[in-house]
Amino acid sequence: MTEDKNDKGMGGVGAKSTKTCPKCGAKDVVLVPGRVGPFGTGNNIWMGVCIFSAVKVSRYVCGQCGFVEEWIDKKEDIEKIKRKH
Numbered sequence: 786m787t788e789d790k791n792d793k794g795m796g797g798v799g800a801k802s803t804k805t806c807p808k809c810g811a812k813d814v815v816l817v818p819g820r821v822g823p824f825g826t827g828n829n830i831w832m833g834v835c836i837f838s839a840v841k842v843s844r845y846v847c848g849q850c851g852f853v854e855e856w857i858d859k860k861e862d863i864e865k866i867k868r869k870h
């Protein structure tokens with residue numbers, strides 16, 4: 786028995802950590818960065834009606850099967866949502 790350092794493959798499941806599609810296994814995952822445009826254009830989650838409370842969401846899109854995974858970039862934004870909901 787060899788003792789391999791298995792630093793990937795355990796835990797970290799999902800397009801964000803593995804850069805691999807969890808659905809079809811393709812490594813063709815494209816990152817679409819979160820943006821908050823002047824009129825709220827781009828992909829974000831609305832927190833009420835105020836634009837300043839919009840939260841940036843990054844999307845990881847699989848170029849093979851079209852699976853989309855969404856992640857909030859900033860920890861403080863996650864805290865915002867936790868406080869609000």
Ligand SMILES: [Zn+2]
Binds near residue numbers: 806848
């Ligand atoms: Zn896929």
